[in-house]
Amino acid sequence: MSFSACVQEADFDIGAEIDTLLGERGDVGAVATFSGLVRDMNDGSGVHAMTLEHYPGMTEAALTDIIDQARARWQIMGARVVHRVGQLRPRDRIVLVIVAGAHRGEAFAACEFIMDFLKTRAPFWKREDTPDGSRWVDARESDDSAAQRWK
Amino acid sequence: MSFSACVQEADFDIGAEIDTLLGERGDVGAVATFSGLVRDMNDGSGVHAMTLEHYPGMTEAALTDIIDQARARWQIMGARVVHRVGQLRPRDRIVLVIVAGAHRGEAFAACEFIMDFLKTRAPFWKREDTPDGSRWVDARESDDSAAQRWK
Amino acid sequence: MNIKVLYFAALREALGTPGETLALPPGCTTLADVRALIAARGGDWEKLAQMKNLRAAINQRMAEPSSTLADGDEVAFFPPVTGG
């Protein structure tokens, strides 16, 4: 099993990503996943489409670093992060985090940790197209506090 | 979107279960899942196969009750629990919990809550076949303490 | 008053039966009373008294030793659950 991160324009298949991560390992008892989707409403305005920009090179390094921090904190056996970039539409998948371990406590905690740090440390930026025009999404304070609690 | 629980002998497809749960809803931003697998080792002995017994009728009622408790605690939009029974082999999937919501905090918390309560409240029992014979799995104290922390 | 009693998992195996129908004598009104009644048969049935972590349900809902019974109730005794 491996620890890997991927930035891509293409959609991903959650079941296939899990199967690939697990491979032939027989000692995995727990798999936690998170997937984030584009919502059709945000802050009260309808969203028609969204464009995800990133910082090529730094993005992959940041995701790898976040996974490494999770490995240092919890006994986990494998992890996979996939984040899409480019234009997305409502209901499209944006991000996937999978964590595999022997027991569920570690898998859940590491999965949530990776998402919290991805939200505040990985260089992605969302621009939404709404009926009122295009706007860059503001960072949420709740994301900062979610990341802070792991200190 | 719906809240449902199912007890079945057949395997399940995580991606297909997520797609079915989400349906056409466009306001879901976060999907947390947990899947539990049969490990090839437990307490130091190799496991060849496992049989899951349950209490038909009560099982479904218990799972529905656990989901209802999660709905009362967190703003979630949908949830799905699938638990297998009968004979399973190492690497087989045992259980799946999916929770969908607007934001990730609620989805993660409700998913972990449902698993913790399922582990202590839903009437399933595991019997393992090992090279030393067959044995009923003992309940883990860590599962009791995991459920306690939600009080 | 008649009730149905079910046994599961290791307890079912130890008792050699998945359950029975039981006529309760007068004064036997709670889950704790039924447990004591069955254990008093001796032999393997004493397991019901000996099992420290015995769990029980009435009509398919978890119940406490003090829970009271009604005619036709379905009572179940079982070890701590180990699913998931």
Next chain:
Amino acid sequence: MNIKVLYFAALREALGTPGETLALPPGCTTLADVRALIAARGGDWEKLAQMKNLRAAINQRMAEPSSTLADGDEVAFFPPVTGG
């Protein structure tokens, strides 16, 4: 000392450029110095001084205002991230 400077997202749009190569004058040695140097151009460049939550990276790792620079470094300025 020459460095590469990149701008992302709303900042890139506001400045109208994805980046530039910059020759640093003597004494301009930290991330804070570079930020002040660029903002001093006035006009839209003042955004670098005005943005309360401006984030920065050196060689693709998050960096602090006091972080020091070396010749050939890649510096990036951007708003708080909003992926996930």
